[in-house]
Structures are given as C-alpha cells and as structure tokens.
Amino acid sequence: MDIFLQQIINGLVQGSIYALVALGYTMVYGIMGLINFAHGEVVMIGTLVTITVASSLIKAGMPVALAGLAGLSASVLVCMALGWGLERIAYRPLRNAPRLTPLITAIGMSIVLQNLAMMIWGRNYMTFPSLLPKVDFEFAGANFTMIQVIIVLVSAATMGGLLLLVYRTKLGMAMRATAQNPAVASLMGVNINRVIAAAFIIGSALGALAGVMVGGYYEIAHYQMGFMLGLKAFTAAVLGGIGNLAGAMLGGILLGIIEALGAGYIGDLTGGFLGSHYQDIFAFVVLIVVLMFKPSGLFGEKTGDRA
C-alpha cells in the first residue's frame, strides 16, 4: 500500500502543477476559443527567469529566501508582460480571422519563444537553485518533502483565489459574460479587449508560478521543457472540459495522479511487457477514453446540437 500512497502523493504534486498550467489554457480558450500553444513556453520562460534572477542574487550574497522571492516576482512579472504582449501583438489582430489562423500563429509564437530562450539561456540543462531547506516527512509509509507540501498548498490557495476572482469580482463577471457571448457582453459595456488581456495576464502569472514550482521540484530546467508540460496541461484542461476552471483544476490533478499510478503499476499490469517509459502515453490514452464517453470532458458543459 505504501507504493500506492506514495504515487498518489507524487501524482498530487505533479497534478497541482498541471492544474496551474491548465488554467492558463482553459481561461484563454473559454474566452476566445483559442488553443494558446505558446503557453507552455511562457511557463518555461518563467522557470528560466527565476533561475537567472535567484541564482545571481544568491551569488551576490542575498539571503536564499529573499532571493527566491525576488526570482518568483521577477518571473511572474516577466510572464505577465509576455502574456499581455502575445495577446496584443500576435492574437488581437486575428480576432476575426478564420478559425485555424490564430492556431498557426500560436504555434509560430511557440517556436519563436523556444528559440529566443535558447539564444538567451543556451542549450544546456540549468540547475535550479535550492531555495528551500530539504525537509522530509513520513506518513503511513510514504515519504514526501517540504517542496511537495508547498507546491500542493500554494496551488490550492492560488486556485481558490482565482475562483474568488472569477465568481466574486466585477472583472470575473465580465470574463464569464465574455465567455458566454462576446458580442452581447460588449453591448452591456464590457471592454472585451481588457477582459481578454486580463485572461492572458492572469493565465501567464499562474504559468510563471507553475514554472517556478516545476523548477523547484525537479531542480533542473531546459529551454524545451515547456513543450511536453504544456501538452500535458492542455490535455488536462480538455479532460476536465475545456473552458471550465474547476474542470481544469480537477483535470490537472486527476492527470497527475493517473500518470503517477500508471508509471508505478504499468509493469505489473502488463506482466512486464510495458515498462515505466510508457508513462507519457497515460495522459493521452485516458484522454481518448474519457472523450469517447464524455465528448465534452468530465466537467464540460454539454453543447447540444441546436437547430
């Protein structure tokens, strides 16, 4: 049983990160129907900015905790600016373009960001500075670390905050209205441009936070790390029902847990035929199976055919 519990804990941690990234996809998709393929790169840049800022501050003699905080803030700011810029420069001119046009733009931006990052930070893996003391806990035979606890708690708090923002504030109401019907929302006095920009900025801030968590958790980072992470997170968003905030959160956590359990048990399940390097297929197999039975995702609204 301790393997089971251990994998649940690992999955919960990974899943919290997926959930944060998935929120960025789902907010943008919910409001403007765009798969923002560049979001994974925003997360990657968040990680790399933190490394640069925190490492150099630590080298300059700043206390580790303070340097970490500065790195986090810098990364959130950079990513927010990046998200805003992406929307303003790349996507906004394409609001009325054919459906696939912004998708190709998003792919183009993803390539651009990835290669920019490579020019800035190089091809090599970078080490994430140790910002937290290594403290291990044990619970019912499973081990977990301080950073894991923090990741889960901070994600939960952030997601709670986001839900409050979306369901309790004027901006949130404007966002929900725009998601329902942009034309009507704009007639009601909602500034669509601001709402969309806000979705990008908030999504990117969450992405930056996730980026810092990934970096802290795995302690290494690389300019290509955003791609698979983004893909998985997007899968999580679809799994939960894209456009649905709670769906993205639950989808992310579910995906993390399924992957962890899958990786832990796949050898036993297939009699040793498939090993743990098949971990990455779980996300997609689960996705395909879920969508076969629930075509709008687990928590997605049913969009019936209307005549």
Add this chain to the structure above:
Amino acid sequence: MTGTLLEAKAVAKHFGGVKALRDVSLTIRRGEIYGLIGPNGAGKTTFFNCMTGLYVPDGGGFSFDGKPLVADAPDKAAARGIARTFQNIRLFGNMTALENVMVGRHVRTRAGVLGAIFQNPATKAEEAAIRQRAIDLLHYVRIEERADDLAKNLSYGDQRRLEIARALASEPKLLCLDEPAAGMNGTETEQLRELIDGIRRDGTTILLIEHDVKLVMGLCDRVAVLDYGALVIEDVPAVVQKDQRVIEAYLGA
C-alpha cells in the same frame, strides 16, 4: 395522392423539468400546406426537430408515408423524404449557391470516392445530372443569376430561397419550412407566398411553421396551434381563427 403523409402520435419531449411537448398528435395529408403556429416557446421548433431526427422524442412517435419513422438521425429522415429549412438560415456559406443545391442532391445520388477519382461514365453522367437539376432548381426559386456567388454573399431573401432550393433538391415528400418569412418585408413575404404555393401545386406537401399569422391563414389548408407544448386545435384556418382558446393563447389571457 390523397391520404395521410405524416402522423404524429402522442409525441412528448422534455428538457430537464420543462415539458416542451405534451403528447402532441396531428396528421398531415398528402398535397396540403399544413400550418403549425403558436406563441414563442410553444414547442413548434421542438416538434420540428423531433420529427427531423435532431431530437429523439421522450414519448410517442411518427409514421411517415405509411411506415414508422424512426427519427434517431437527421440523415435518415432526409432519406425518407423529409427536407427542412432552418429558422436562422443554415447555408454552406463558403460554397456557391449552385454547390449548395448540388449538395442537396446527396441522398438521391450514389457516386463514391472511386467514381470521383476514376471519373467513370456513370459518375460523369450523374454529376452532369446533379448540376442540371441544381441549375433548374435555382431557376425555380428565381436566383439563377446568383449561381456562382458564395452563399454567404447572397441577400437575406435570396438566402431563404436558396435554402428552399437546397431542400427541394432532395426530392422531399414533405417540405418543412421553419419560419421562412421571419425578417422579410411585405413584398418579400408576398413573393415567398407565391413560391410556397407553387411548390405545393407542383406536388410537394408542405409543413409551415410561421409567426406571420396572416401568411399562415391565407396559405394553409389546415392549421394546428400549439401552446405550452400541447396541441390546442387542428382545423381549417376559418375555424382556427375563431377559436376562443387560440385567441387567448395569442393574447396571453
């Protein structure tokens, strides 16, 4: 050519707790123009969608042309001979007017992928026939000069006509028009009246859902009134017009 074409038997449909249709039974005879009217939200379009297979009814059923109509898929209803237009016009916007009508021939033609690739004589002949029939239908609804325009670039009135031509292309036994006069001015409505009358004279039974009571009363042989999902009356226009329940339903008294 007389007798029953379509019979609805106690058709029921509910969405969650809302009963959109309460055991609606009615009969459409061959060769007539049958009007279905009722206030907004009375269940007219729901009835329509059940009949054409977009919705699966929760109770009751239809028989069409002497056989039960298993309306679980719209393409089956079309193959049986029920064609429809949509309240909020649904054309294939980026195809030409001619192509829209040509697609309408789909259920009555057979050519497959291999035929298309190898262009065997049968396929070529069928394709020519499809095209000719489509051109004829565009003439019939009098928009032949717009044949090569993209459907989305047609005027509103022409779009309505194109949608009717597309529906006629499938050689329907029953043509269902969902509020065809919506958004039309007096002249356009009058032209539409003539078109519908002409289609009936050429032998197609018509089910007309309409808001424009004047149009319905002037055009239809028989009229059914729905209110709150239930059938109020089914009779000739003269009787329906004088029915106290109908007047109440429309005045909301």
Add this chain to the structure above:
Amino acid sequence: MKNSQFFRSTAGITLMAAALIVLPFVAALGGQAWVRILDFAILYVFLALGLNIVVGLAGLLDLGYIAFYAVGAYTWALLASPHFGLHLPIWVILPIGGLLACLAGVVLGSPTLKLRGDYLAIVTLGFGEIVRIFLNNLNAPINVTNGPQGITLIDPVTFGDFKFSGTTQIFGIALSGPQKYYYLLVALAILVVIINLRLQNSRIGRAWQAIREDEIAAKAIGINTRNLKLLAFAMGASFGGVAGGIFSAMQGFVSPESFSLIESIMILAMVVLGGMGHIPGVILGAVLLSILPEALRYGVGPIQMALFGKMLVDPESLRMLVFGLALVLVMRFKPAGLWPAPERKRESGEIQQVTAK
C-alpha cells in the same frame, strides 16, 4: 481567374512541365543536397495535400497526421530491410502501408469523430504521441521497432531491376538517386493533385465541404456525417501511409525522431499558411515551408559572418526563430493564407462549359 486560366492553357502546362523536368538539374548545380531538399519539398506537397482532404475539405482538425506517415514508414522499414530479413517488393509494401495507415485512421476516427473540432484536435495529437512513444519503446521485450536507434539499411524503391538509389545513366544523362526520386515523387504528387481536384468537385467532396461549413445542416439534407468524416480521415491517413513508405525508402533509415508532434504541426501549417482547401495554395505552402528552413540553414550563417564578421547567435536557433516569425507574420497579414481560394470561385461562363462536358 487569370491564374487558373494560365495553368489550364496548353502553353502554361507545357511550361510548368518543362520547369518541373529541368528543376532537379538546376538544383544539382548547388549540390545533391539541394536535390534532396527538393525531394522533401515534393514529399511534403504530397503529405499536405493528403491532410488537405481532412482539414481543408472536411474541416476536421487533425494534429496527429504524422502518425499515419509513421505507420507507412515503419511498414516499409520492417518489410524491406535486414531488420527482419524481409525484402518485399514495392507493390506489396506500399499498399500494405497505405492500408495499415487507413486502418489506423478508422480505428482512431470511429470513436472520436463525433467530437467537436478542438477536442478532435487534441485527441489526434495524443494519438500521434502514443504512436511515437510506442515506436520509441517497442524494442523490448520483443524487438519490433529497434527503439530510438531506428531501422537502417532500408531497401530503396525498386521497379524490377531499376533501383532508385545510386546513379544511373539514362539516354546518356547521369541521374543521381535523389534526382530519380524527384521524378517519382513528382509523379505521385501529380496523382494526388488530380485526386484532390476530382474529389473536391464530386458528390463526396461537396458533402465534406458541407460538413465543414455546417454539420447540422449537412445532416438535415441527408448526409451521413459520421461515415463521411471517417472516409475523409481514412483517405488522408492512407496518403500519409504511402508518403511514409516512400520516405522510408528514400532515406534508407527511419527513427521515431522523424515523427514528432512538430512534424504534424508543420504539415498543418503548410495547409493553413498556403490557403486551406485551395490546392495551389496548399502546394505553395508545402514548398515554402519545407524549403525555407533549409534555405535559412544555408543563409543565416554566412549572412551573419558577412554582417558582423562573427557568429553572433547560434544559426540553428536563429533559423527556427525566423521560421516561427514567418508563420506569425504571414498569418497576421494574410489570415486566409498566402494563396486562398478566390471569393468568386468560377467565371460565370464556366457553368455551361462544365455541363456540356
């Protein structure tokens, strides 16, 4: 319009044919590498036109197209290489590759084609990744794909005694391997252009376009949308499979690396950037996007040297950066693609002409 008239006129066709015939010799002046680039451009034309049936005609967003290409490529690699000691002839392998890819398309498509556009996109994307992961790992416990190392020494395309690898003398002209493949690929590409054109103006093609435009209306006029979508999917997949087989033979080597998501995305980008659903546009998109990165590969380094006297930035990343920017800019200023279908599709006079045929 003017362009299409030109392309249909005899003079236009002769000129294009002549250009297509001479092209590999012109390219060879810059070295065989350029002929190979040309080969890939044509192979991408083939792939993009296959995907165009799915995305452009039927409007199904397929982000896992490369999986079918992989199926075809590995079919060839396994049936014509020392890996299993099999060396089957082309008439056997190419159809098997196409059929297996088609089968894969049906298997993936039948449960998922009811999904709405973007859900379908992510499912196909996931499928592509699943195929790639299996290719990467199916070297144990039984060695099927040889894992990340891939399969080498794959047989070239051979018709009887005529091999497409190595140099042959024909009528006193020396034809290199890549040049021979070029002509084979051009022939295949012309075939797929014809198939695309004929499908587009057929009963099935119109039904696909109807589904793309409005699925509910398409159902209402009697189109069995499920079967037709599956047909489009399976057809696109078969083209991918055939292209994969040729790729395998041409390279003599396959590995999972060639079938990553970015490849699917590239092919989709070719279709969209060129002009979705418009065949000349798709061809243009495929040629541009396959040649541009290569041209940049040769151009970016020397230009930097000339301008700054040293390599300021890694040419590999600079070339991809420029490529990404090109995608963004084209979409910004030509949202419907570089060469979209003209708004008024036909001259009015043409109706009678076609009817008279």
